[in-house]
Amino acid sequence: MQAIIQRALGGPEVLELVEVDPPEPGPGEVLVRVRAAGVNPADWKARSGRVEGLGEPPFRVGYEFSGEAEGRDVYGLWLTRWGAYAEYVAAPREALAPKPPSLDHVHAAALPTAALTAWQGLADAGLSAGQRVLIHAAAGGVGHLAVQIAKHLGAYVIGTARAENHDFLRALGADELIDYTAVDFTEHVAEVDVVYDLVGGSYGSRSLRVLAEGGILLDAQGNDATADPRYRRFYVRASGEDLAQIGDLVEAGRLRVEVAEVLPLSAAAKAHALSESGHVRGKLVLTP
Known part of the structure; x- marks a missing residue:
């Protein structure tokens, strides 16, 4: 072969x-x-x-x-x-x-990888209806699925992405979008319950500044906020059971x-x- x-x-x-x-x-x-x-x-x-x-x-x-x-x-x-x-x-x-x-x-x-990373990560962070979530790199492979899954869970979804991807993300359900190439997201968003960092590096410490009291910083890439008690590292897990649930979302028209x-x-x-x-x-x- x-x-x-x-x-x-x-x-x-x-x-x-x-x-x-x-x-x-x-x-x-x-x-x-x-x-x-x-x-x-x-x-x-x-x-x-x-x-x-x-x-x-x-x-x-x-x-x-x-x-x-x-x-x-x-x-x-x-x-x-x-x-x-x-x-x-x-x-x-x-x-x-x-x-x-x-x-x-x-x-x-x-x-599989992107959807499981989005699905398991948001579940591990305990994201629930009515909460505010900030997703970095929202138009990427994991990010655009995390936007949809967060909306499925009933969250208010904020994403960072280039301006040319904003219409695409709005169509997926994003409520608010920030062009990270033009502005500093820390000056345009606050009181976020969950930040899902799909970028890494300095995005960690910067994201801590926008968290609400009791908020969670979920890191899937490796960032600079590891010493903070609100920091949580995430690693995807292989799971046919989770993939079956993701497949159900696809068939219901809730995930593309x-x-x-x-x-x-x-x-x-x-x-x-x-x-x-x-x-x-x-x-x-x-x-x-």
Whole structure:
């Protein structure tokens, strides 16, 4: 089968399209024929050596996918055994869920990581109806789904995004939008119950200034506010059960995923370069 591997850490150019044997499923795993694989920031962070625990190259890339297993269409996220940039991947049954019938494989593959990060993160923060939430990078892969899920939970949603993405986010339900390239968000918003930081760095300490009493700063990227008691680090978890609930939202018309571009597996390096630019609206998807 064809798969993307890397033999060294480095830039997008280290990604290679090669012929390898299909993976052998382990206990509790099934073999998935991959029809599409999502591209995420964690992919290029791993490629460049910024993710711990992967060992030394060579290794394979990608961990979210949509495809076919045991005679049904499935989609899933598998964080332990990477390799979704390929024609086949082995994944545990409990990490898979039925593909939402209304979605093709491309759009289904764009969902697992971003939707689970939004769904689980907002749940962990205890976001509830009537609360105010500020979502940084609201037009990004996770952000545009977090906007919709926060609205589904009944929150008042504020987002930071470039002006050209404001109409897009309003259509998804955002109540208030701030162009971070033109103004300082700390001067335009206050008394926020939850800040979901999808940017990182100095956005942490700056976000603390807009929190209401008892508010929570949820960090999915790694920011500079770790010493504050209101800070909470979030890491996504693989869960077929959660993906099934997300699929229900999709089928009910409450959640849609934006696909920015679809590229062939052979263009994985280009996809990584686009993702690293930080200016992709929605998700990038590779197709074997």
